[in-house]
Amino acid sequence: MTAVTESQVSMAGALNRALADALAADPGVLVFGEDVGALGGVFRVTDGLAARFGDERVFDTPLAESGIVGTAIGMAMNGLRPVVEMQFDAFAYPAFEQITSHLAKLRNRTRGRVSLPVVIRVPYGGGIGGVEHHCDSSEAYYTHTPGLRVVTPGTPDDAYRLLRDSIDSPDPVIFLEPKRRYWAKGSLDQATSIGFDRALVRRTGRDVTLIAYGPMVATALETAEAAKEEGWDVEVVDLRSLAPFDDETVCASVRKTGRAVVVHEASGFGGYGAEVVARVTERCFHHLHAPVLRVTGFDIPYPPPKLEEHHLPSVDRILDAVARLQWDDEVVGVRGA
């Protein structure tokens, strides 16, 4: 691929370019969903694609998520590479059966004879002032399902690369787009590829590892800057691929720092962070100076917009967790807990 380095591209713009480049590269790629045609998607991620590639390759469907995913499965069985949009996280739930019972399992059920290169783009997470059902973080549902790849970009550059890799993937991919970062700009260096399955150390540090993904990558990096004032040298690992999980990169970081905090917007109970904590603890126990902590959304339904700032992990809340990691028994309070 030609190296093109640009500064100040939004994540939505990077995703749009990835879709356009994939459509141009492979006539089998289709983009469809609700309002992705003339409107260009409610977040404009598909802006201009229907005009450029025609309404047989980029098209609006009836408003029915199970129908979108179910027909995408049939199209993929017939040799095409559908990329579908779910519009909003919680609106994807009607498609859950198609995703978990068929999309995830058909390769296995058919013993490798049927390959389903389907990408499901799900704008997810909060922080945009959305009303109910528009701000869920649904990653745990998908990562708990063997057969699915689940990825989420934290930067425009990753958004481009991960989406191109997802479309090229012979396996179905749940592509979670952190909607609060759609308009955040960054550089786009299309030549960079670190591997579809790999986590990335976004910032190196010596004392603590913050493990984050998607919308929380930027917050974790902000926290790392703020932590400097407290004298802590914080490393930030961006998971990028939630499933499969890159134990190697994560554990290398935690073994180095000896302390880790997992950060995500979704509720903590039974959440994705529990898996990360378990994996890190099982593999790095003797390197740990403190328990691996989680900073997550509360265990409540996603709150209304005027309260969401209290729910979402903030720099302060993550800094508090980092402070607890200094393993002062009185602060951590593990024995009395």
Place this chain on the structure above:
Amino acid sequence: MARTRAPERTLLPGDEPLSLLRKDGSPVDDSPLAMPDDDVLVELHRRMVVGRRFDTQATALTKQGRLAVYPSSRGQEACEVGSVLALRPDDWLFPTYRDSVALVTRGVDPAETLTLLQGGWHLGYDPYEHRVGPQCTPLATNTLHAVGFAHAARLKGEDTAALVMLGDGATSEGDTHEALNFAGVWKAPVVFLVQNNGYAISVPMSKQSAAPSLAHKGIGYGVPSVLVDGNDVAAVYAVVREALVSGGPTLVEALTYRIEAHTNADDATRYRTSDEVAAWLDRDPVDRLEAYLTSRGLLDNERRAAVAAEAEDFAASVRAKMNADVVPSPDELFEHVYATTPAHLREQAAVLREELA
């Protein structure tokens, strides 16, 4: 068979199911359907007899512990065989768990047909070899796969239609409605064959739908809908063939009856009467075609015996194949989850291998 394509197909099904053969095998004089050619009728008969023998053999195999479960389609042979023989070679079939007779009619090896029910693996055959999708256990989900498949064929410029099978209960599932809607909007070449056998396990039609017929469910989606006598194989063949070549979607409700219970694990006497079963036995699809073929001189005792012998041979080959113990490899648990096995599954496979060593 002559291709009859009306310029505009009506959405509304008729009040009475379309048919070509009466209960006693005499032809319906004023049927709007074209009677299939003689060689097709003879083949329909042969496949129904073989299919029925296969079905009784599979039922027997459950009693011997060779199959974990078997959902019989006895009584539904006209639907299973008539619709599948109507498929053109490039068309695709999307069957459910009850459609094993449809699969063997399509040419799938009987042992591969039964792999799912045997428990050896979730699927035995290669979908692309026979143009048959995996047998679908969740109800109605395969309707959307068929619509997507057919729409893709259209986009690729291929003259390929999809036949998706579903039962009366499946018409209550949301996916059926989304699939009909998508098919109507996209004008996808899909035939939805609803085998209305009267019961969703134990729940009768009266508790399943308040619609005048299940075929009426196509109307709201702009999908032409046909009501057909599902025990009349000639009519099922004619209707499904016409729908497959129509270039668009069709909903076909075939009125039929499952003579056996839902599966070998079900007790059908709890929810239906022997009189009801007897009335349907009187409308047997195989007897009906035999009567017609005999009256036409297309079936005599010699031919009947030859078909019966073929069915016995087929059953014997099924027994022989199913009597061989299948021991699936535990290694395969970790294969085919992803195109390339990721590290955590390689580790788990190693743990299991060590346990088994």
